[in-house]
Amino acid sequence: MKRILTLLLVFTLSMSLFALDIFKYVPFSGDVKSYTQTDFTITSKFGDLFRTPNMKIIHNFDANGNEIEVAELSAKEVLLNKTLSKYDSANNLLEQSCYDASDELLWKTIITYKDGKKIDSSEYGKDGVLRGKVIYGYSGNNLAEETGYDSEGALVWKTIYKYTDNKLTTVSQYALDGSLDSEDVIAYAADGKTESITSTDCFTGITVQKIFRYAANGNLSEITTYDAAKQIINRLMIKYDNTGNLSRLSEYKISVKFGSTQNELIAMSDYAYSDSVTTYEVAEPKAKVIDAK
DSSP, rough: OOOOOOOOOOOOOOOTTTOOOOOSSSSSSOSSSEEEEEEEEEEEEEEEEEEEEEEHHHHHHTTTTOOOEEEETTTTOOOEEEEEEEOOOOOOOOEEHHHHHHHTEEEEEEEEEEEEEEEEEEEEEEEOOEEEEEEEEEEETTTEEEEEEEESEEEEEEEEEEEETTEEEEEEEETTOEEEEEEEEEEEEEEEOOOEEEETTTTTTEEEEEEEOTTOOOOOOOEEEEEEOOOOOEEEEEEOOSSSOEEEEEEEEEEEEEEEEEEEEEEEEEEEEESOOOOOOOOOOOOOOOOOO
């Protein structure tokens, strides 16, 4: 689950593209009240690939389309943890609380607003003690910066956002000493869709570029990642069901092996949708050790 000190709108330089919020680019089609994401582990045996369910994540929404619950389940579909969200009458997210399988609180985030804009987010541990805070700054109606602090109020990180014609074009992540940690530059096509994201890790100097490709019907069909030498290193393939909703993500690592270019499947997720809230199994509470002294 997301923690307040990692709520950064920056794109990972990791080889994996599954960290992307894919639904930012692939909106829902129809009346979706819930969807289930099934993640698979990919293994190879004697040259054949096998996929094994690894985890299920259930997302439930209210009548206004707000995500009110995210539940992570094991491969046997037993609850591991869940995060519940509360909203105000203007559909602003006010509170998120994460619980374990025994329904014990793990952490809670409280968000405050002023004039309809998010001002700060405070994360508390299960003991109710403040663990960190993020303060948000704006330029007009655009989010201009996020500043993360630890429980003592010391600066931990800062993210600065820049815009062109009200479209986000640069995301710069800074370390606590003020040095630039990473930077993402976003380019758009004439129709306004994301065309590419160029990401630089300022510590290693590594730069990669993600190219967004679209089908004839306008749907995002692939995200291809290139290294600094313009060689393809990763492909995220996107498939849809007959209602127009995302049905599968397949990620491939591209490398040269045995004298030829290999497309190695490294991750896969399937998506299923429902027009009603999805329920799940709750594990039996674990017995607690009681001090008999």
